[in-house]
Amino acid sequence: MAGRALHAIRHITDTARRVAGSNLHERISLVGPRDELKELADTFDAMLSGWTPPSTGSGIFAANASHELRTPLATNRTLLEVAVAQHRVPPELRQVIDSVLAAAPAAS
Numbered sequence: 001m002a003g004r005a006l007h008a009i010r011h012i013t014d015t016a017r018r019v020a021g022s023n024l025h026e027r028i029s030l031v032g033p034r035d036e037l038k039e040l041a042d043t044f045d046a047m048l049s050g051w052t053p054p055s056t057g058s059g060i061f062a063a064n065a066s067h068e069l070r071t072p073l074a075t076n077r078t079l080l081e082v083a084v085a086q087h088r089v090p091p092e093l094r095q096v097i098d099s100v101l102a103a104a105p106a107a108s
Contacts, residue, residue, distance in 0.1 A: 008030060008032060008037040008038075008041070009037065011028065011030060011041075012028055012030065012037070012040065012041050012044070015027070015028045016028075016044065019048065024048060024051070027045040027048060027049075028041040028042075028044055028045055029041075029045065030042070073104060073105065076104070077101065077104045077106070080097050080100060080101055081101065083097070084097060084101075
């Protein structure tokens, strides 16, 4: 009986270590009688199932922020490119505009 309990504890511990290493989709899925160890493993599995990694939320935020910034950046870049192409840029601003255009991402 002690051997079975120690085996279950080792299984729970090993799985928890792997999950902590970023494998958040893995579950303990302990098979055996309904006892304290099974309840512990099932509780751990339920906790992981209800948890959303922070990277998911921040990834959505980053995508939304990127989308919202793309239009004004593209508009500003286009206005600067048109001004340069139509020779409407005073010479003292040309270097600044060239620096801004070099730093601003081109439309994709």
